[in-house]
Amino acid sequence: MRLYVLRRLIQIVPTVLMVTFVVFLMMQSIPGDPVVALLGDAYTEEDAERMREAYGLDRPAVVQYLIWLGKLVRGDWGASILTGRPVLQDVLVRLPVTLELIVLSMAVALLIAVPAGIIGALRRNTWADYAATSAAMVGVSIPEFFVGVLLLLAFSIGLQGLLPSSGWIYLPGTCPNMVCGVSFWGNLQHVLMPAIALGIGRAAILTRLLRASMLEVIRTEYVTTARAKGLGERSIVLKHAFKNALIPTVTVMGLQVGFLIGGAIVVETLFAMPGLGTFGIDAIIARDYQQVQGFALVTALAFVVINLLVDLTYTLLDPRIRYA
């Protein structure tokens, strides 16, 4: 087991290298030049040359990538071309915001999907099932940003500004400087709508999946056996059926993380949150190569680490699955 985890951790390295390298090449091939944007009206050919040299932008793309990599292994993520701030510092400030958003949206998704999926399967073809499956159909068809807009209409505009429509209040301990607002309650108010907007779609997908796998599991012989030996319904559903139905659900939850990162970009943009999503999209649009690299690195890392965690969860759910 320990060997397996170690091997998987080593496998992360080539994947992350590949993703960051491809992103690097793609960003380099974009027409235009960040130096032009940086100098703006003060643009002169000499200044541009000097800046390109200073940032190493005049070298071949592969060399630039290797330089970036060389600095990275020494813990230096480079500095933003446009603001001059260290990329790592920006990433560390913004990461907690996005992590909180993603974790809470996953919690929203599970809170809805687990009961809805189980009830849908157990009370198949009743009004409860139809309600759950119809709601799930609506949920998979509605884009995150439209859920966000509906929430804004309901809670920021409809209910006299019950919840704030934009901005951010940091969780205690994550404040990047002295001037930002910090409070649990304020943070909850700010994160609630984005988390629901991002979580609804995941809830719908997981409900459909969980219902389908519960239906499959309920028909198996070991569930019949459990019934035959007189186990209580609660124990049958939760211990025997649900745990086994969770395996495909966990797989899809892992796959959904890729979508969550993309969804975070959208939701953070809509609610003007200072997270990694807005950091990434701003960096890509401004062609701030160093920031984009930092963003791609974090994204790729999150992606592979979560997939590893998903594989490890299988062993908890089904002890027959073993990794040698």
Add this chain to the structure above:
Amino acid sequence: MTHGGESVTGALGEAGLPLEVRAPGLRARTESPVREAIRRLRGSRTAVVGAAIVVALVVVALGADVLAPQSPIASDQSQTFARPSADHPLGTDQLGRDMLSRVIHGSRVSLLVGVSSVILALGIGVPLGLIAGYVGGRVDGLVMRAMDLVLAFPVYLLAIIIMIMFTPTAGLLGTVKVVGAIAIVRIPIYARLVRGSVLSIKEKEFIEACRALGARDPAIVLRHVLPNCLAPIIVTTTLGIATAIIVEATLSFLGLGTQPPTPSWGWDLKANVAFIQANPWLSLFPGLAIFVTVLGFNLFGDGLRDALDPRLK
């Protein structure tokens, strides 16, 4: 299938075998799988509702010039932010453009991108999957590693970077760029799906029989392997259109889709969120349009899956 079944029955009949020797249910099956699927599809309420929505949308998109009361890009500076009225049933936006006309015309970009990007992704992904699955070995490894590389990216990240590379523009060219970006992201899905089906189909006896009869590989792949992986492809395609429409709307929402003045639901929604406080209806209608469109394709795709794959019922 039916034809084969009948001839088998006929042959048995001629041979004068007793009835019990025939495979059970052989005679009862007089319906072709396609007909059976259509019958099931008609019986499925979700599929019928989905199909109705899709057909209505296609009509709206094709007849947008006739159906829209005004030009979607003509701005009337004296009529900015008009509330919904008889003249402007959905009101006007900050440039005084008729919102109903914009929503009607917006259907074009959404449907065009949704359908063409999936066709493009199919056109590249299906052959790749067929070749990888059928040839196997090093070719398989190479193709699938390339697909894994694309899949290693979160979907939106890749689509966003590709759109920046393409530089978003307005009009048809802008739409084509979005189609390309979404297609690239979606290719691996079809390649993997088809490869998986091919791997199991190519081991079947009837393929072996084709080989024994001396059929060439391209003929076997096109006439015998491909038709047998069509069912999952068709279902994934319908649901894929729904996904592509969401991705298009999302790119537009981020300002990276088809550029204005071309009407696009995602862009309109985003542009009007800024005025949501005073004019809440403006971002509501483009959003509803996206939702209903995606719902239509999802309902139809779900019904199609139930119709084509009775095992999943």
